[in-house]
Amino acid sequence: MGGRSRNAVALLDRPERKSAGPVPHYRRIKEHIVRHIEAGEWRAGDQVPSESTLVKQLKVSRMTVNRALRELTHEGLLVRVQGTGTFVAERRPLFNLVELRNIAEEIASRGQRHSAKVELLRSEKASADVARELGLAPGATIYHSLLVHFADGMPLQVEDRFVNPATAPGYLEADFTTVTPNEFLMRAAPATEVEHIVEAAMPDARARRLLKMADGEPCLRLRRRTWSGNVIVSAATLLHPGHAFRFATRFSHRADGTSKRQFL
Known part of the structure; x- marks a missing residue:
């Protein structure tokens, strides 16, 4: 799954519209993960890259990655299993x-x-x-x-x-x-x-x-x-x-x- 994130750093460096102002890194990480899910590249039950992997791929702090994963979990898109990892959640209507x-x-x-x-x-x-x-x-x-x-x-x-x-x-x-x-x-x-x-x-x-x-x-x-x-x-x-x-x-x-x- 890691090979699907080659353009991850480019995502974080992508210029935003001036009217919107700079977008925080944690939000761009969320967009990056959501884009993979919506494209069907990461399906329900698939394990997403670990925090350490995302830190290295995206050149951001662990705290930033943790916030993105935590918010996506709260929103129901991810499931975090203690000691195992983070997974794409089953779709819940x-x-x-x-x-x-x-x-x-x-x-x-x-x-x-x-x-x-x-x-x-x-x-x-x-x-x-x-x-x-x-x-x-x-x-x-x-x-x-x-x-x-x-x-x-x-x-x-x-x-x-x-x-x-x-x-x-x-x-x-x-x-x-x-x-x-x-x-x-x-x-x-x-x-x-x-x-x-x-x-x-x-x-x-x-x-x-x-x-x-x-x-x-x-x-x-x-x-x-x-x-x-x-x-x-x-x-x-x-x-x-x-x-x-x-x-x-x-x-x-x-x-x-x-x-x-x-x-x-």
């Missing part, structure tokens, strides 16, 4: 937490192929807990679906969803390998209100198997309820492997009372 987007669209927007496998799709009687979530009486008939969503063939989400049948006629006949439950429900009963609860959790044996997770690995659990008017349409639990998934949203509030939302 950022999913919009506030917007109610179709997971198939989210995956496609990142240049990956979405597919889904239906593990369960049936009518059943609501338990007391599920009935309470849906605002129905215990024992009421509900629809229950369980799907695994994949990105480029890798399991990314287990979707366990309970649906109020009155809001979704035809739900049990839908082909959820070609249309997601989210997309179906948004057509049948467009959401006017959404509740999200995100927490870290240990998956049960079934979810661990479906997501191909290692023993002891935690997951991110998103609990979502949607309303259409005053009626609760569905209550879903969405499980994601913690090593390959994250949510991030940033808000800023201005003095004039308006707000700006930025997805990280």
